[in-house]
Amino acid sequence: MPDSTSVAEHSIAMQRSPEFQRLRRTFMTFILPMTIVFLAWYLAYVLIASFAPDFFATRLGQSYFTVGLLFGLGQFVSTFALTMLYSRWANRVYDPAADPLAAQMERATGGAL
DSSP states (O other): OOOOHHHHHHHHHHHHHHHHHHHHHHHHHHHHHHHHHHHHHHHHHHHHHHOOHHTTTOTTTTTSBBBBHHHHHHHHHHHHHHHHHHHHHIIIIHHHHHHHHHHHHHHTTTTTT
């Protein structure tokens, strides 16, 4: 079993490798825009609820549904949609690129991770 210094050295070497940097860049180019979109959508919901409560209280036709209710339900729908989108992206793009790096790290450290 390798000592912790060996594992740390391999970890640092892996982080500096072009393959890892490419994987990290791929991750960030997907995650950062999705995070910004989701937070903007959530912030818009909170701001509208705070500063335009009459708008959120607007009924849709003769029903009991309001604009605020639809926005609130939209928060749940968008959370599930983003989760599914991330899961599909990770399975299709990220995991296949990360698996060889994980295997390489396990071989280098003797499975000590």
